[in-house]
Amino acid sequence: MERKEWPLWEVFxxxxxxxxxxxxxxxxxPDARLALxxxxxxxxxxxxxVSIWVxxxxxxxxxxxxxxxxxxxxxxxxxxxxxxFYQLPDEVNHM
Amino acid sequence: MYTQSxxxxxxxxxGPRKVENPxxxxxxxxxxxxxxxxxxxxxxxxxxxxxxIRQISQHAHSEIVGMLPEGNWxxxxxSLKRKAILLAKVQDEGGHGLYLYAAxxxxxxxxxxxxxxxxxxxxxxxxxxxxxxxxWADIGVIGWLVDGAxxxxxxxxxxxxxxxxxxxxxxxxxxxxFHQRQGYDLLLQMMKGTPEQRExxxxxxxxxxxPSIMMFGPHDSDSVHTETTRWGIKRISNDDLRQKFVDAxxxxxxxxxxxxxxxxLKWNEARGHYDFGTIDWEEFxxxxxxxxxxxxxxxxxxxxxxxxxxxxREAAMAHAEKQAARALAA
Ligand SMILES: [Fe+2]
Ligand SMILES: [Fe+2]
Numbered sequence: 001m002e003r004k005e006w007p008l009w010e011v012f013x014x015x016x017x018x019x020x021x022x023x024x025x026x027x028x029x030p031d032a033r034l035a036l037x038x039x040x041x042x043x044x045x046x047x048x049x050v051s052i053w054v055x056x057x058x059x060x061x062x063x064x065x066x067x068x069x070x071x072x073x074x075x076x077x078x079x080x081x082x083x084x085f086y087q088l089p090d091e092v093n094h095m
Numbered sequence: 096m097y098t099q100s101x102x103x104x105x106x107x108x109x110g111p112r113k114v115e116n117p118x119x120x121x122x123x124x125x126x127x128x129x130x131x132x133x134x135x136x137x138x139x140x141x142x143x144x145x146x147x148i149r150q151i152s153q154h155a156h157s158e159i160v161g162m163l164p165e166g167n168w169x170x171x172x173x174s175l176k177r178k179a180i181l182l183a184k185v186q187d188e189g190g191h192g193l194y195l196y197a198a199x200x201x202x203x204x205x206x207x208x209x210x211x212x213x214x215x216x217x218x219x220x221x222x223x224x225x226x227x228x229x230x231w232a233d234i235g236v237i238g239w240l241v242d243g244a245x246x247x248x249x250x251x252x253x254x255x256x257x258x259x260x261x262x263x264x265x266x267x268x269x270x271x272x273f274h275q276r277q278g279y280d281l282l283l284q285m286m287k288g289t290p291e292q293r294e295x296x297x298x299x300x301x302x303x304x305x306p307s308i309m310m311f312g313p314h315d316s317d318s319v320h321t322e323t324t325r326w327g328i329k330r331i332s333n334d335d336l337r338q339k340f341v342d343a344x345x346x347x348x349x350x351x352x353x354x355x356x357x358x359x360l361k362w363n364e365a366r367g368h369y370d371f372g373t374i375d376w377e378e379f380x381x382x383x384x385x386x387x388x389x390x391x392x393x394x395x396x397x398x399x400x401x402x403x404x405x406x407x408r409e410a411a412m413a414h415a416e417k418q419a420a421r422a423l424a425a
Contacts (some may be wrong), residue, residue: 005207026197029414
């Protein structure tokens with residue numbers, strides 16, 4: 001049985017206006033137009049979305065999980081980037 | 096973002112990610128112990144990956160094959176309302192299969208390999224779908240008992256340690272409640288009907304009860320789950336889930352006005368649970384082994400659907416390639 005599967009597309013859905021598109025899964029489809037249609041059938045059967053993005057999975061560039069320390073650890077000791085780092089007098093601390 | 100390979104920088108001090116590595120394994124175990132999630136590109140023991148591929152794909156196949164017994168009644172639904180409901184339910188099951196295939200593919204197996212596993216009979220699916228749907232009441236009983244048992248099984252999986260599987264299961268579980276309720280609602284309506292309709296419901300319950308409680312799998316004493324438990328894939332044991340299901344169902348049967356076909360079913364004050372009779376495991380293993388009433392039909396139907404659809408898949412791909420070439424030339 002010779003098989004040639006359709007390319008994989010990642011699906012992102014905006015659940016309502018005012019919110020970001022969020023990744024929700026993937027579908028196989030021969031082209032972008034059908035990927036949108038399949039994504040609609042698979043991921044929005046109950047009004048879960050008002051807008052869909054599909055992106056060919058092979059076009060997505062992801063960070064390497066092994067690079068987590070060098071990418072994300074530097075932010076760990078920069079507590080002065082958070083408002084709670086600053087102790088202000090009670091009268092003005094709601095600032 | 097899940098199935099394409101990620102290039103690993105040369106000279107990675109820990110070596111290639113796929114290789115068993117005690118340092119990676121310690122990190123992996125620590126994350127699971129802390130209740131954290133494993134994501135697609137994280138390092139994982141090969142056995143964890145293989146176990147998940149097997150479990151998720153079996154689950155996906157069950158959703159897909161599960162469309163067949165109910166699909167059998169779509170054209171014969173007794174009203175337009177029931178037909179629309181059944182269509183929506185069966186379409187959901189197809190959707191569940193697709194969510195789950197996508198989750199399995201994040202582990203580095205292709206959709207074609209998964210499909211091949213099902214079509215060749217190499218991969219298993221839930222035995223419950225090898226029983227026939229003889230009357231319209233079966234459609235109600237499947238929703239009530241079979242989807243009900245599936246829900247019990249699936250809720251703990253929403254917290255499974257593998258992120259893509261857990262997220263797929265959250266989506267599935269949100270939709271399952273409708274499945275169980277529409278089935279029960281259908282039966283309630285039949286129970287208000289003629290004596291023949293009530294008999295039809297009781298007959299369906301009699302046939303589906305034991306197969307439904309077999310869905311939880313062999314007794315804990317006969318099944319090996321140490322690793323899946325250790326890895327946060329299986330969170331509640333087969334027997335505990337089965338007991339929970341029996342306890343929840345007795346009251347529902349009472350309200351419906353049917354009896355469950357088990358003379359040993361009775362409340363045990365000391366245990367705080369219902370006791371129930373012996374399960375015929377020989378029947379269970381027989382059906383698993385391919386000798387159920389519908390095993391052959393189910394596989395034949397899936398193979399036919401796949402073969403009949405081949406020209407459509409090829410034509411759609413050829414069209415897409417032609418359009419892409421044209422766009423490039425323009
Ligand atoms: Fe389902
Ligand atoms: Fe269901």
